[in-house]
Amino acid sequence: MSYEAGFYDTHTHSEGRSFLELREMAERGIKKINSCAFYPVTPLYYGTLIDLFRKLMEFEVSRGSKAGLKIYPAIGIHPRCIPPKWGRVVEYMEENPPTIIGEIGLEEGSELEVEVLTSQLLLAKKLDIPCIIHTPRRNKESITEKTIEILEKLGFPETIAVIDHVSLDTVGMIHRRGYFCGLTVEEGKLSVEDTLEIVEEYEPERLMLNSDSGFSGSEYLSVANTAGHLLEKFERDVVEKVCLKNAEFFFRN
Amino acid sequence: MSYEAGFYDTHTHSEGRSFLELREMAERGIKKINSCAFYPVTPLYYGTLIDLFRKLMEFEVSRGSKAGLKIYPAIGIHPRCIPPKWGRVVEYMEENPPTIIGEIGLEEGSELEVEVLTSQLLLAKKLDIPCIIHTPRRNKESITEKTIEILEKLGFPETIAVIDHVSLDTVGMIHRRGYFCGLTVEEGKLSVEDTLEIVEEYEPERLMLNSDSGFSGSEYLSVANTAGHLLEKFERDVVEKVCLKNAEFFFRN
Numbered sequence: 382m383s384y385e386a387g388f389y390d391t392h393t394h395s396e397g398r399s400f401l402e403l404r405e406m407a408e409r410g411i412k413k414i415n416s417c418a419f420y421p422v423t424p425l426y427y428g429t430l431i432d433l434f435r436k437l438m439e440f441e442v443s444r445g446s447k448a449g450l451k452i453y454p455a456i457g458i459h460p461r462c463i464p465p466k467w468g469r470v471v472e473y474m475e476e477n478p479p480t481i482i483g484e485i486g487l488e489e490g491s492e493l494e495v496e497v498l499t500s501q502l503l504l505a506k507k508l509d510i511p512c513i514i515h516t517p518r519r520n521k522e523s524i525t526e527k528t529i530e531i532l533e534k535l536g537f538p539e540t541i542a543v544i545d546h547v548s549l550d551t552v553g554m555i556h557r558r559g560y561f562c563g564l565t566v567e568e569g570k571l572s573v574e575d576t577l578e579i580v581e582e583y584e585p586e587r588l589m590l591n592s593d594s595g596f597s598g599s600e601y602l603s604v605a606n607t608a609g610h611l612l613e614k615f616e617r618d619v620v621e622k623v624c625l626k627n628a629e630f631f632f633r634n
Numbered sequence: 635m636s637y638e639a640g641f642y643d644t645h646t647h648s649e650g651r652s653f654l655e656l657r658e659m660a661e662r663g664i665k666k667i668n669s670c671a672f673y674p675v676t677p678l679y680y681g682t683l684i685d686l687f688r689k690l691m692e693f694e695v696s697r698g699s700k701a702g703l704k705i706y707p708a709i710g711i712h713p714r715c716i717p718p719k720w721g722r723v724v725e726y727m728e729e730n731p732p733t734i735i736g737e738i739g740l741e742e743g744s745e746l747e748v749e750v751l752t753s754q755l756l757l758a759k760k761l762d763i764p765c766i767i768h769t770p771r772r773n774k775e776s777i778t779e780k781t782i783e784i785l786e787k788l789g790f791p792e793t794i795a796v797i798d799h800v801s802l803d804t805v806g807m808i809h810r811r812g813y814f815c816g817l818t819v820e821e822g823k824l825s826v827e828d829t830l831e832i833v834e835e836y837e838p839e840r841l842m843l844n845s846d847s848g849f850s851g852s853e854y855l856s857v858a859n860t861a862g863h864l865l866e867k868f869e870r871d872v873v874e875k876v877c878l879k880n881a882e883f884f885f886r887n
Binding site: 399440599601 | 655680
């Protein structure tokens with residue numbers, strides 16, 4: 382399907398997609414994407430993350446532009462990428478404030494992960510920066526609960542927190558508390574049917590779609606494909622919200 | 635065309651190609667590729683290159699394997715990626731010797747570039763490691779001459795030096811001196827016709843093909859495509875040498 386207003390894929394790791402695929406995304410109506418910081422091996426040096434942020438902000442934005450895509454970097458320490466001296470990375474983020482903080486969150490919920498997440502949330506709260514907050518495949522419910530506890534303890538504003546990779550089991554507790562919900566449509570996460578079910582059941586104002594497309598798999602067109610299915614079932618303004626407008630509002634893009 | 639023995643793409647930056655494209659390369663008969671270290675912005679930290687090497691050696695090899703490709707990392711400091719304290723990177727390479735050193739070489743020929751190249755060539759000579767030596771688009775002839783002077787001054791063994799991205803103007807001086815010649819078939823470098831001309835004119839024993847495929851463009855199948863054209867004009871054993879065997883011999887893979 383085509384859709385002139387365009388779609389916003391709110392969670393990708395565009396580094397793992399080729400120039401041709403980025404161009405294909407643009408041709409299929411995906412006009413805006415977030416590219417979340419992630420390093421595929423745990424870095425031994427904190428500087429690796431700082432150089433990664435520079436790569437996303439300079440090279441990746443320019444690569445997207447040539448492909449016809451607006452790429453918005455999301456800058457942060459992923460729980461699987463915590464380097465030694467990680468505090469230096471947060472200092473860099475404070476000195477060079479990103480427009481989106483992410484992908485941050487808990488993977489296993491260790492003390493170190495909680496500390497790194499908390500430190501980045503405090504920065505986001507202080508500087509009023511929207512955050513993309515990961516939830517893991519394993520123990521999704523208990524880790525989501527733990528994440529929400531951390532947010533509540535900090536009095537973190539719901540309006541700048543999207544909790545991502547929600548499942549049919551976790552979307553309720555997230556939506557009920559006023560956070561935004563990231564719906565990742567890919568194999569092993571939400572199916573198109575799951576997504577239709579969630580959009581049917583919940584007010585669409587705080588839902589947004591993404592592919593989590595990155596270094597593997599074939600799901601880079603999933604937001605455009607899912608939008609097609611949504612349009613068969615819902616009013617156009619609902620689809621516009623879920624596939625574009627909510628994200629534009631949340632990320633201020 | 636298909637060709638059961640397979641092809642060897644001797645110079646890629648596979649990080650810039652998606653999983654689907656790596657799989658397509660494998661399906662088109664490209665069985666082995668070198669993935670050369672490169673960082674798209676000049677790193678501010680030497681550790682970024684060490685983590686990049688770890689990424690290539692661990693994550694990228696595994697990604698290739700899932701796609702049906704054998705990926706051989708080439709480890710080194712590219713002249714456009716020289717970080718502060720670059721000596722630490724060479725120390726890391728000495729402590730963790732790679733099986734291929736690359737992509738190294740000169741871009742503009744500055745003193746710093748000469749120093750970094752020399753340091754890596756000395757290590758390669760000491761440890762007997764084959765090297766992929768870049769030549770730039772600009773001032774290709776004069777920089778190639780300067781590169782050869784450095785190699786000769788060091789008494790660098792011709793048998794472990796492939797000088798890459800040769801042009802119709804530089805292939806003669808490289809081949810004549812006994813070095814291997816890397817033929818990069820992509821827009822802005824060699825055309826298929828140029829490649830046929832070089833294979834016609836020079837003994838094929840020291841020629842090898844590559845795509846230089848990476849973060850941009852569409853040339854990731856160029857070695858398979860070029861092999862098809864070569865087979866129309868040359869004996870099968872010539873094509874086997876240029877597209878596979880010479881590289882297997884040189885890189886010991």
